[in-house]
Amino acid sequence: MKTVLLTGFEPFAEESINPSWEVVSSLEGPSSEGYRIVCLQLPCVFGESLDVLLAAITTYSPTLVIAVGQAGGRTDISIERVAINVDDARIPDNKGHQPIDQPVVANGPAAWFSTLPIKAIVSALQQEGIPASISQTAGTYVCNHVMYGLLHALRDKPWIKGGFVHIPYIPQQAAMHPGSASMAAETVKQGLKIAISTALRVEVDECKTGGTTH
Amino acid sequence: MKTVLLTGFEPFAEESINPSWEVVSSLEGPSSEGYRIVCLQLPCVFGESLDVLLAAITTYSPTLVIAVGQAGGRTDISIERVAINVDDARIPDNKGHQPIDQPVVANGPAAWFSTLPIKAIVSALQQEGIPASISQTAGTYVCNHVMYGLLHALRDKPWIKGGFVHIPYIPQQAAMHPGSASMAAETVKQGLKIAISTALRVEVDECKTGGTTH
């Protein structure tokens, strides 16, 4: 049975919950499509988050790894295209570290592209009525850090696909951030299921634009 | 048994559904709190929409009338404060009419304020984790037209409370409008129930800011 490793984050900044973990943790277990999902909570800490993730990859030997993070203010499920080799923290992480313009991996390449079929995932989500898009930047905080470190670790394991998905606030968070968009946990959950099954099914990504002019 | 008249609109512009009707129509019937909800679909047409609404008020003698409309692009459930006496249509209505700077009611007052406890409704929604805010403008299209006409008709019936609530796209719509915010129908439904029970319960509105500097 194939194993899918799905990660969410602990809360950070002033939030008391992190929607990525709320949703991810509800997906643990075997699926009807013949694979099992292992869920893992990552600390919102530079370094440690990656240590925890990479240890779990060794333990569970997944064929697919999708890390999920909160993007407060975004309106849709955004499938990240690329992670860059830089930590530049606008706010301290949960251990108080605030690296500025440090590499995620010393002497690593400037960036790694997601190995998920990102265009096919966006198509599948939209077809099911779930707002989704390609994102050209995962930021420069712990989310980008985890995505970069994950893809760097998988660079010589092409049989494991990996990538990152950003999700909006859930409504109860947006209720405290007037003006912010949100997405119901149920919608996000359905979206992650579609993302997983699409990633397991699609070998060659769709040739369909997901670009931006700037 | 008290009657609540709840209205939604038919689809307009390029939409094939209108979330206001999708949600409103699911609320028809008696509630466990001792009132019944009567649902009514309004045409997205200047004039006709009001004719249909005012006839239903005569038929059903409600104690509360809440008209609900789609505000594509908004992020939360917005409780309208005021309707103004002007029709200024950016796009034609569903019958092809496009009034510009015409009064809703000739010689009517410049505006009518909602008679709902708008601040209490926002508080109740936020407390239940549903994004909500006061809106200072209902626009100048059929939504504002209906809100103005409703409040004008209720001016000498102080025993009937009335107002207007704008709701975001639902996800399946936002999936076709990249970048737009949305709210799950289930969340909106829960929100409208809270708005109704708050409006029936609260006699004197809360004194709590819901204003904007511009």
Next chain:
Amino acid sequence: MKTVLLTGFEPFAEESINPSWEVVSSLEGPSSEGYRIVCLQLPCVFGESLDVLLAAITTYSPTLVIAVGQAGGRTDISIERVAINVDDARIPDNKGHQPIDQPVVANGPAAWFSTLPIKAIVSALQQEGIPASISQTAGTYVCNHVMYGLLHALRDKPWIKGGFVHIPYIPQQAAMHPGSASMAAETVKQGLKIAISTALRVEVDECKTGGTTH
């Protein structure tokens, strides 16, 4: 010689300048088109702002009064359509008062419409390459308070036109509010000149949509 009374505000909130006064004060004096501009700074205080404005109308007997205010975050010069009879302060004014849901004028009508040719002004601005639009709400703070009070005072003086114009931050303010739009003082100045000459020239406003669906 016709007199145009042009007002700007003193700074409020955490700002050390108010772009409305920066620009307005640079327009003092006679114009080449045969009128003179009298500039007046209003305190950002409920009540007092109106006292100062109404006294100046008595003193100068203008044929046109345009009040200008800062709308931090807006992208263009917005010509306000309507002022409503409510003070609902999100933040205290410069004297520490924070009225909530109080009328501007007790027993006054619910709203007053601008008596400027608002559509013609937007057209003229756009034609000169200056971003502009109709705004359907002036908020519920001191700007709306001044606009309402001005139009209420002019209700029996139809020979004096009056209205309100909101302007964006100027660049030096936006430099401290990352992500906020701005407009150069020079562009705003040119815009206000166009607004004034259009208001003096146009008797009957253009019939051109400036509405919104919500």
Next chain:
Amino acid sequence: MKTVLLTGFEPFAEESINPSWEVVSSLEGPSSEGYRIVCLQLPCVFGESLDVLLAAITTYSPTLVIAVGQAGGRTDISIERVAINVDDARIPDNKGHQPIDQPVVANGPAAWFSTLPIKAIVSALQQEGIPASISQTAGTYVCNHVMYGLLHALRDKPWIKGGFVHIPYIPQQAAMHPGSASMAAETVKQGLKIAISTALRVEVDECKTGGTTH
């Protein structure tokens, strides 16, 4: 005398002007600070744009190359941090080509980081009251294509600094795109001068956050 090569683009999409060229072309010539600026217009065409740019680098032997492009909708001068090795055109370029998920340089690295002192430039701009920020993505269109190709070409010429700057619409464009932010050409011009002199002056970039959480 040091040479600075400054490029702007021809108009694209439905625009009749491109603010990058409007401003860049006004900066041609010697500066009072002892360097000369050579201006170059690039076609908005994949491939050709780079051919023109790289030929000019050979011709003029600049010590600094800054490519400037339009980012319609952005509010400030954004200094790009990184270019990625992908062309994914949302709209065809000016020759009708629309590459999707093609590399800019076959077998090139995934990304190149700007070699400009990007943090110092943002600081200098903000200090002069000009809205500015670091951008974590230059998109996937011709701007990113040029930035990537430029930095790839400069990879073994560390004595030439290079990078990319995105600028907003100018007001006359925003007047036709209601709701869009803009910046006066004069402000952008002043900003580019500051960016150039900062890039020539600063050897080691500031350690100051310019990151985003997502």
